[in-house]
Amino acid sequence: MTTIGDIDPQRHVRDVVRQSGSSFLWGMRILPKPRRDAMYAIYAFCREVDDIADEPGKEVDKRAQLQEWRAEIDRLYDGAPTYPTAKALLDPIRDYDLPRAEFLTVIDGMETDARPVVTAPSMDELMTYCRRVAGAVGMLSIHAFGATRPPAPDIAVALGNALQLTNILRDVNEDAMRDRLYLPRELLEKHGVRYDTAAAVLHDDNTAAVCADLARTARDYFAATDALLAQFDWRLMRPAILMMEVYRRTLNRLEARGWDKFREPVRVSRPEKLWVAFRYSLF
Known part of the structure; x- marks a missing residue:
């Protein structure tokens, strides 16, 4: 019988990343091994707390599990982690000074997702959510x-804002099936869309205009990222740039598909991801 203590931490986080099929894998692979291992551990942490929030179950149970992860972060920074993923984070937090507050910020974001229903946050609430679930990951990543x-x-x-808004636009249908509506209430009200339930929003023709507006906001964040990268040694940010290009292609495809076709999935193909990874690994 395998116990938690028997699990090899590095193998565990690598398995979490590989089994996820996430686009983030392509960006991590181009890093030197020590930094890549750090990113694997960061990603595995994010994946595990996200799974707590997303899996079926009572909100009280999910919050209890997230609270236990808060306690594990305390143990991690005291040098005595007990979870395999936290053990894999031990060297990265020492080597790269990963900020403790950002791990806790990610958990804050997952507490939003742990609710049984999410209905039309304000724009300010939405951007706070993006900062927690995506910006915090970015802040950990730049240290790695x-x-x-x-x-x-x-x-x-x-x-982080650009990527998370793109995620929200990509997953409107999937989220609505789980009683989650992340489209901001200001835009819904602007276009006369009632948001009593998440599913009802899918059947309103004006929801397409809401998505188009939010897509412009995502574009603005992509443009802001481009402008900031022009002031920086972009080679240090190659994994982030790779992710940006994959997600920018996703947003392009969503716009080309049309915002009234929520049920038609949009994906960037494996060959395209390979090409982007190859392009940014050359320099």
Whole structure:
């Protein structure tokens, strides 16, 4: 019988990343091994707390599990982690000074997702959510990249916003089936869309205009990231740039598909991801 203590931490986080099929894998692979291992551990942490929030179950149970992860972060920074993923984070937090507050910020974001229903946050609430679930990951990542001087933190937050808004636009239908509506209430009200339930929003023709507006906001964050990268040694941010290009292609495809076709999935193909990874690994 295998116990938690028997699990090899490095193998565990690598398995989590590989089994996820995430686009983030392509960006991590181009890093030197020590930094790549750090990113694997960061990603595995994010994946595990996200799974707590997303899996079926009572909100009280999910919050209890997330609270236990808060306690594990305390143990990690005291040098005595017990979870395999936290053990894999032990060297990265020492080697790359990963900020404790950002791990806790990710958990804050997952507490939003742990609710049984999410209905039309305000724009301010939505951007706070993006900062927690995406910007915090970016802030941890720049430490693993060795790219922390300004404007790297601003890049991390702007790009996190762009990626998360793209995720929200891509997943409107899937989220609605789980009683989650992340489209901001200001835009829904602007276009006369009632948001009593998440599913009802899918059947309103004006929801397409809401998505188009939010897509413009995502574009603005991509443009802000481009402008900030022009002030920085972009080679230090290659994994982030790779992710940006994959997600920018996703947003392009969503717009080309049309915002009234929520049920038609949009994906960037494996060959395209390979091409982007190859392109940014050459320099």
